[in-house]
Amino acid sequence: MSKIFVDACLGKETPYTPVWMMRQAGRYLPEYMKVRGEAGDFLSLCHNPKMAAEVTIQPLDIVGVDAAILFSDILVIPDEMGMDLEFIKGFGPKFNDPLTCQADLDRLIGGEVAANKLTYVYDTIKLLRKQLDERGDEIALIGFTGAPWTLATYMIEGQGTKTYNLCKKLMYSNPELLHNILREVTEVVKYYMEKQIEAGIDVVQIFDSWAAAIEPGKYDEFSWKYMVEICDHLKAKYPDTPIIMFPKGIPAFLDNIYGNFDVFGVDWSTPMALAKEKLGDKYVLQGNMEPCRLYSKEATTACVESLAKTMKEGRHIFNLGHGILPDVPVENAIHFVAECKRASKR
């Protein structure tokens, strides 16, 4: 059965432009908060295939999106590489043993051995595959990973950061060590995404959430080329699985985008018309409504109509330009999804 979202990723004609939202399985949904409360904490929810599958499915019926995205977190990867991850309430993720030298890196578990430890992710996907097939609708399942650079920032800083100064010290003073870390993470991610595909996902998204932390002249060297390497690896084995790249906040790098992938995720700092001009011939474009427009139905409709007009002759998937915020009213998210389908109906 052909799925409208997969078709759109591959640039095929669809009856309307499909839509999903980053963080659509998340805190704005009371149904999600209930399951999360039952799970205990965030990591326990990631580790519980039955509950993770449940929250993955929730936005399909509540909000009406065309794709489900696996509920998980990018930091399960370094966690299973042997780093000590905690999610601290009101603070966010924290690694208690950040990487400071080659010996720290050498102690980690690498490659397929690390990827094999993420069984709860593959189990969640298998469960979702079964549940989605049973529904009989045309909903696609998106699997994902963090980009090596974004994962490395947490592994080096130990936590979220405004300045990335530990990463930058390596970038400018010890680039060899930073590349060693990035290479190691890249290898794990290759196996991880292969196994996600084998378990049943339809589409891969690679999130480079902290792309904007790198000066444009260094972005290829420290992030993009590793993301492209993952694409090459996956496309050699699974040429029919679409790949979405989402490097957040790099409008000044658009002229330098290259690689074997299908969809370029446009964040809200890049005007869609600019992305279309630079990349629209080569890639399907996904995005990019400023998530805060969801606070207002009028602002949402205005943006959806403008995007539909800009992308009328282009290949497009509707999404937000970043994740939905926890304090957005559910009815506004429903309104966004309905407006996307209405405004793009062919």
Add this chain to the structure above:
Amino acid sequence: MSKIFVDACLGKETPYTPVWMMRQAGRYLPEYMKVRGEAGDFLSLCHNPKMAAEVTIQPLDIVGVDAAILFSDILVIPDEMGMDLEFIKGFGPKFNDPLTCQADLDRLIGGEVAANKLTYVYDTIKLLRKQLDERGDEIALIGFTGAPWTLATYMIEGQGTKTYNLCKKLMYSNPELLHNILREVTEVVKYYMEKQIEAGIDVVQIFDSWAAAIEPGKYDEFSWKYMVEICDHLKAKYPDTPIIMFPKGIPAFLDNIYGNFDVFGVDWSTPMALAKEKLGDKYVLQGNMEPCRLYSKEATTACVESLAKTMKEGRHIFNLGHGILPDVPVENAIHFVAECKRASKR
């Protein structure tokens, strides 16, 4: 006496490209930490003209920059408009009474009355004017303000924010109130900068530190036009005082830059070659070394030489692409300044 920095701002030929650093009077300098310790806290230092002048002067002799920038903080403006400002150690600035409605705004002090309360800033400038004139060198004095948008973010959120969701709720659901706040701040800033000029500054810089928080299609409406309004006001009265605009992180807005000012400050997310192509004919360009390059002398030299080459035929002022970080070795800052002068010598 002609000052090399002022000449460069006005696009005149200079013997080398002048250089200064954002946050050059700051925590990376032990001499600054000493004075700050004596002052007690950050706000007390801003309120003490003698000490504020002392730290303003420090980087001239220690680092060798071509301009001094008034030591102060952008948040003294809303503080004197009647808001309750605190700097909390390890947390940052906090307004205990953020603006939530028109009545909150109506309670504030506006226009010249608010600007008149910032006497400690004008006293610092007068003291600096005297001290700089006595030195007899050609060091220029930069005064500054935050852009209305950046000031408004703190006044509305009450503190630093990652999502700006209170501001964005206004932007999309109640733009009238947001514009009322921006207009009120703009009026105070006009008087504030007039009085800074009257007190003796040579050059004005307007910092829009949180420019990147606005989607490009809304940036003119909610920030840039207010900054341009301030320029128009100042240029009508003080046509010879150069104005530097520094909107941080808006590479996708470069095609839409307009206004009566002299220098465009390029942050590190915008490649200098791109800024030169889009704006170099119209404005002198300032910037834009990624501040973390200061962790390495080699990375610093490589960037300075590349900037000197890119701007060889253009009008340029060296600076960082954002503020210097507290953990940079002083000798690396000295190296940066010396390299800028060496690489651009004519």
